[in-house]
Amino acid sequence: MDTIKTYLDGLFLAIPETKKSQQLKTDLLANMEDRYLELIEEGKSENEAVGTTISEFGSIDELLEELHVETKGQAYQQSNEQPREEAFFAGEPIDVEDAHHYLEVRKRAALMISSGVGLIMVGLGALILCSSMYEEILGVLLMFLSIAIAVGLFITGGITFSKINKELDDRVIAQETVHFVQQEKATYQRSFVFCLVVGIALCILSVAPAIVYSLYPYIESYGASIMFFMIGLGVVLLIYGGINQGGFTKFLTDRIFIADEDELGPQAKKHRHHSPTYAFIAGIYWPIITVVFFLWGFSGIAGGWATSWLIFVLASGVFNAIRGALGVRDR
Structure with a gap:
């Protein structure tokens, strides 16, 4: 169900955070999770249940219009202040x-x-x-x-x-x-x-x-x-x-x-899943491992090149453990 939550988070990125929009998001998430569980009980696989749930609920544009909830772009156009900067901030979703x-x-x-x-x-x-x-x-x-x-x-x-x-x-x-x-x-x-x-x-x-x-x-x-x-x-x-x-x-x-x-960027800072600590570790981890690989190989220690490749196997497991400890995961 994490995929459903991520999907909703993406839909609501362009909507100002108000009590009305937050309540709408909470209600939608509850309804979508209920529908997902129904499909699972019917024998659907997890991927099929997620896909069917998302396709059934689809776009929320009509619902937003009925409830008179404005997107960030609409609110900005009405205020007519710095439209170019807002367009850059929001941007078009990556298709x-x-x-x-x-x-x-x-x-x-x-x-x-x-x-x-x-x-x-x-x-x-x-x-x-x-x-x-x-x-x-x-x-x-x-x-x-x-x-x-x-x-x-x-x-x-x-x-x-x-x-x-x-x-x-x-x-x-x-x-x-x-x-x-x-x-x-x-x-x-x-x-x-x-x-x-x-x-x-x-x-x-x-x-x-x-x-x-x-x-x-x-x-x-x-x-x-x-x-x-x-x-x-x-x-x-x-x-x-x-x-x-x-x-x-x-x-x-x-x-x-x-x-x-x-x-x-502004949106990344707001919605980033993991901490700056992970960003720092991820930036230096694999370059260090590569250096260790070559030093191990050329030094001849513990078999040299015959065993130095094991560093990548060990490093991958350690890196995944670090990701898990810091709460980082793939979508």
Whole structure:
């Protein structure tokens, strides 16, 4: 029934908080919950009961008109004061088309950023390889070229992220949009697992060429360059999959789209489910885990790369425990 409550909260965001509107909301919630329980008793599944209940009650526009309850937009137009600022504050709800566009743009930006990181690793591998062939100048040129391209990709990807986030920032997420994103997330899950498993596997196995080629003194540098190539590809998959997965979370964690966790908009501050403590932890948690992963792998402690991937399994469980302790949950 949390979905029903969330749906009603979204409908009433545009309605001023008065005794009349609060009473109307309470009555509607009670009626919808009663109807939901009736459907459950009839043998409907939870999803079917929620969908049927919402579709039967539908829009509340006619009911608001009968009870003479004004929306924020109507009240503002009547007062005729600063209409442009009110329009910006309220905004249009994020519909399915908006969400689809956001996910596609985020996917392109993720490819740019992950490719940039991969190019830097490839540049280092090329430098080592060329040095072993006594082509140091060529190696340096290739490394700086890869870094230059990577910086360009970082800037372009960052600008793309910033632009699409600002378009949706502090806007209400429509309920049908939530259902759409949930379906997209389920569809993407297999790709995300592939990126995670193959990316981690490449990082772990990257030490194998270095070990094998170390047995042959004249070509041991080949092993080091291949190691960087493999790590580069593995990191590309991990970053690409992680950024895309994070895009779904943007729509499923809160009722309001939040572009920047450190600068919440007016509506986000008012309706945010979780505390600033969670926002701070979420912002630094996974970057720290990624650093620990690489330090563990390169250090050789407790098996090095052979066991360092376990950090992600452990970190996921700890993160979910933190979310639960702070009262944060997906919609």
